Amino acid sequence: MISLPEGLAEFVARAGWGDATIEPLPGDASFRRYFRLLRGGDSAMLMHAPPPHEDPAPFLHVAHWLNAGGMRAPAILAAEPEAGWVLTEDFGNDRMRDWLDAHPGEERTAYEAAVEALAALHRLPPGPFAPYDLAVYQREAALLTEWWCPAQGLTVDAEGYTAAWAEVLAPVLARQNPGVTVLRDYHAENIMLLGGKAGAPQGLIDFQDALVGHPAYDLVSLLQDARRDVDVALETAMLVHYAHHAGGAGEDFLADYATLGAQRNAKIVGIFTRLDRRDGKPRYLAMIPRVWAALERDLAHPALASVAEWFDANIPADLRAANGAFAA
Known part of the structure; x- marks a missing residue:
């Protein structure tokens, strides 16, 4: 059974996704972890980038700038960067x-x-x-x-x-x-x-x-x-x-x-x-x-x-x- 980071359920609830199913996704070369939230026909991506190894503030800064310029970074749905939590639009699986x-x-x-x-x-x-x-x-x-x-x-x-x-x-x-x-x-x-x-x-x-x-x-x-x-x-x-x-x-x-x-x-x-x-x-x-x-x-x-x-x-x-x- 894959353990979920402490505080995940509470953040998801505050973001309005407390009733969603949580699916862990494969990680990368960093300390970040990713999860897909599923609720009916809707989905969202949850990133956990916990300090001190990670800081999601730069991600949020760049995402807002890219989207303001007409590029396609994921929309930010909720964020608590001091705790490492970011909930974004789900871009799907077509990497x-x-x-x-x-x-x-x-x-x-x-x-x-x-x-x-x-x-x-x-x-x-x-x-x-x-x-x-x-x-x-x-x-x-x-x-x-x-x-x-x-x-x-x-x-x-x-x-x-x-x-x-x-x-x-x-x-x-x-x-x-x-x-x-x-x-x-x-x-x-x-x-x-x-x-x-x-x-x-x-x-x-x-x-x-x-x-x-x-x-x-x-x-x-x-x-x-x-x-x-x-x-x-x-x-x-x-x-x-x-x-x-x-x-x-x-x-x-x-x-x-x-x-x-x-x-x-x-x-x-x-x-x-x-x-x-x-x-x-x-x-x-x-x-x-x-x-x-x-x-x-x-x-x-x-x-x-x-x-x-x-x-x-x-x-x-x-x-x-x-x-x-x-x-x-």
Whole structure:
């Protein structure tokens, strides 16, 4: 029997859903838990994001901003953020990742809709969020040297790593002003197909870490997905599709796309290793080879020369050939 968090029944009652049936839902890599409330033909989603590990206030802040701008974040039905409770509109079960598993022939249509939703977001003025600045980029990239490298038994030049990233990120930072809202985790597991079909409106979830940064970042998140294979040909086609809907995406944009792809993929390799070593969640290790393969493609871009040189000098060829995988 699955135990329910303390205080759940009381919050649900205060929200007017005290007579609902409660169904626990699978969790993610965080401390958040999710439940579906069912009452007759109605349903709602309950998120428990308890302090001190979680804070739902940023989720609420971003959700209100997105909905005010015409995007489709879930409507907020009730909230007690100090206790970690948020009750929202239920977007249903048609998550883009699962829907495409069942409808692989609709992949291009689904990705076109996801790219168009991102272009619509980028046409809005940047939101009232903190900047995606060099300190954040560096802190994220450093997760690779802080977690993956030690787990692989490597002693590396951490200072050289930081210096290389500072060099390649400088032009990105210069070109990302005034910036756009960056959701930071925009991929097929965080997009809901509200109409239950490939071209349906995109319901957005898991956006609480939004910052103001470069428009290429969420494209990388979508098209170099850590959890789902995206063919390189489809990735290229979707970059062209984005350019059609959001304006030019010339050589500078593609250079920034590769740089942010490398930065994000280095971060994810570190995060997935940390989820295993610190949090006891080894299932994420199986995704590292997919992420590393994308990282290697990004490193081949001339804009990444100094970071690529660091990888050549610090990461053994056999580990790179194995796409960063851990020995069985």
